[in-house]
Amino acid sequence: xxxxxxxxxxxxxxxxxxxxxxxxxxxxxxxxxxxxxxxxxxxxxxxxxxxxxxxxxxxxxxxxxxxxxxxxxxxxxxxxxxxxxxxxxxxxxxxxxxxxxxxxxxxxxxxxxxxxxxxxxxxxxxx
Amino acid sequence: xxxxxxxxxxxxxxxxxxxxxxxxxxxxxxxxxxxxxxxxxxxxxxxxxxxxxxxxxxxxxxxxxxxxxxxxxxxxxxxxxxxxxxxxxxxxxxxxxxxxxxxxxxxxxxxxxxxxxxxxxxxxxxx
Amino acid sequence: xxxxxxxxxxxxxxxxxxxxxxxxxxxxxxxxxxxxxxxxxxxxxxxxxxxxxxxxxxxxxxxxxxxxxxxxxxxxxxxxxxxxxxxxxxxxxxxxxxxxxxxxxxxxxxxxxxxxxxxxxxxxxxx
Amino acid sequence: xxxxxxxxxxxxxxxxxxxxxxxxxxxxxxxxxxxxxxxxxxxxxxxxxxxxxxxxxxxxxxxxxxxxxxxxxxxxxxxxxxxxxxxxxxxxxxxxxxxxxxxxxxxxxxxxxxxxxxxxxxxxxxx
Numbered sequence: 001x002x003x004x005x006x007x008x009x010x011x012x013x014x015x016x017x018x019x020x021x022x023x024x025x026x027x028x029x030x031x032x033x034x035x036x037x038x039x040x041x042x043x044x045x046x047x048x049x050x051x052x053x054x055x056x057x058x059x060x061x062x063x064x065x066x067x068x069x070x071x072x073x074x075x076x077x078x079x080x081x082x083x084x085x086x087x088x089x090x091x092x093x094x095x096x097x098x099x100x101x102x103x104x105x106x107x108x109x110x111x112x113x114x115x116x117x118x119x120x121x122x123x124x125x126x127x
Numbered sequence: 128x129x130x131x132x133x134x135x136x137x138x139x140x141x142x143x144x145x146x147x148x149x150x151x152x153x154x155x156x157x158x159x160x161x162x163x164x165x166x167x168x169x170x171x172x173x174x175x176x177x178x179x180x181x182x183x184x185x186x187x188x189x190x191x192x193x194x195x196x197x198x199x200x201x202x203x204x205x206x207x208x209x210x211x212x213x214x215x216x217x218x219x220x221x222x223x224x225x226x227x228x229x230x231x232x233x234x235x236x237x238x239x240x241x242x243x244x245x246x247x248x249x250x251x252x253x254x
Numbered sequence: 255x256x257x258x259x260x261x262x263x264x265x266x267x268x269x270x271x272x273x274x275x276x277x278x279x280x281x282x283x284x285x286x287x288x289x290x291x292x293x294x295x296x297x298x299x300x301x302x303x304x305x306x307x308x309x310x311x312x313x314x315x316x317x318x319x320x321x322x323x324x325x326x327x328x329x330x331x332x333x334x335x336x337x338x339x340x341x342x343x344x345x346x347x348x349x350x351x352x353x354x355x356x357x358x359x360x361x362x363x364x365x366x367x368x369x370x371x372x373x374x375x376x377x378x379x380x381x
Numbered sequence: 382x383x384x385x386x387x388x389x390x391x392x393x394x395x396x397x398x399x400x401x402x403x404x405x406x407x408x409x410x411x412x413x414x415x416x417x418x419x420x421x422x423x424x425x426x427x428x429x430x431x432x433x434x435x436x437x438x439x440x441x442x443x444x445x446x447x448x449x450x451x452x453x454x455x456x457x458x459x460x461x462x463x464x465x466x467x468x469x470x471x472x473x474x475x476x477x478x479x480x481x482x483x484x485x486x487x488x489x490x491x492x493x494x495x496x497x498x499x500x501x502x503x504x505x506x507x508x
Binding site: 292 | 420
């Protein structure tokens with residue numbers, strides 16, 4: 001990695017900490033828009049959660065990720081036509097970005113008082 | 128299913144066989160465009176294949192589906208930045224649509240002589 | 255086109271009419287899943303409709319396409335956070351596929367009595 | 382906006398400047414993954430650029446955005462089957478995020494020496 005990141009690093013006019021925050025935003029924007037619209041039902045929700053997690057993990061600087069899709073919003077399949085598409089409010093995603101000693105903990109989830117899925121930073125640590 | 132499909136059926140100005148063919152096209156168009164761009168690497172390719180299959184299976188009239196992502200086009204992860212996005216030519220998807228006694232076997236795969244991924248109908252059976 | 259289509263045609267184990275129906279399904283599946291999730295508001299709805307139409311038109315066998323996004327479901331932007339993502343029920347898309355003398359008129363729209371967006375074939379003509 | 386942002390702000394455990402950087406990452410991740418795979422050709426490239434720009438503009442905190450799709454990578458349509466899908470390396474997107482007096486200028490473009498599309502921060506200003 002060293003060589004390639006050395007090449008990349010000069011493009012960033014910001015601190016390493018800001019870069020980690022930026023990467024966290026990229027990951028949440030990516031996961032949210034890549035998977036919205038995917039067909040989902042009670043029968044594939046587990047495999048979809050795992051696939052999304054693993055799709056996030058292959059990306060740069062991702063140390064950890066957990067994806068939860070709200071089961072309550074998945075109804076039983078009542079007939080041939082009854083399936084749902086994954087929507088933003090169903091998703092709860094946490095991702096930890098790590099760049100050397102800096103970790104950024106970011107989260108997207110539906111926030112009841114706001115009435116929309118909020119992407120936010122829960123914590124930044126350096127050590 | 129009965130009731131709802133009875134309601135739906137009147138919208139179709141075509142034969143049942145044509146409807147099955149139409150559904151096959153919908154499924155291939157859907158799977159192809161939903162998942163292109165998903166981050167993929169050797170480490171998540173299996174789970175991604177399963178997730179795509181299960182995402183197709185939850186849709187109406189799907190009897191069978193198999194998804195294969197070309198391993199040869201997945202290189203090892205060489206550094207932090209090295210990941211790939213799923214592209215059309217990597218995908219090989221077969222789907223069987225069934226509407227009562229009619230089955231349509233459809234396929235999308237990269238065809239060397241055409242130089243693009245072709246969606247086509249391999250077989251239609253009635254029995 | 256001739257040469258390439260001659261190459262492609264042998265893969266299809268169906269009639270030309272069925273192939274046209276299949277293409278119609280592909281187009282509706284594609285447009286539906288490609289654009290769901292796109293940020294939309296009253297201010298960009300016109301340009302989004304045109305972009306979707308033109309994105310469909312560049313695909314094979316498309317003779318005509320019209321895209322309408324439901325304005326009633328677009329509320330005014332009330333604050334910095336207030337934007338919407340395009341959903342299936344907002345979309346009304348008609349596409350005409352033509353393969354030589356055959357035309358297939360397909361449509362996706364939200365159907366009130368079904369409570370979901372139905373993709374269906376409105377008409378097939380040969381002449 | 383005030384009220385809703387007041388509600389949202391408490392979720393962020395970071396500085397306002399970091400939040401602006403985070404939003405810039407979200408926007409680039411979103412635009413990149415939302416539009417990859419969209420059918421594109423010389424005939425719809427202008428309208429697609431405008432639609433992407435307007436889709437970004439409706440999102441929170443976006444002050445400016447410019448989208449350029451590489452014309453050199455768009456070949457003429459040679460036959461019925463010849464169309465392309467938008468890929469990451471074709472896109473050059475700049476976005477300016479503004480939160481009160483802070484502006485973050487972010488950019489994604491294909492970088493020749495890296496051989497991939499890099500998302501990076503070009504500048505942060507406060508005034």
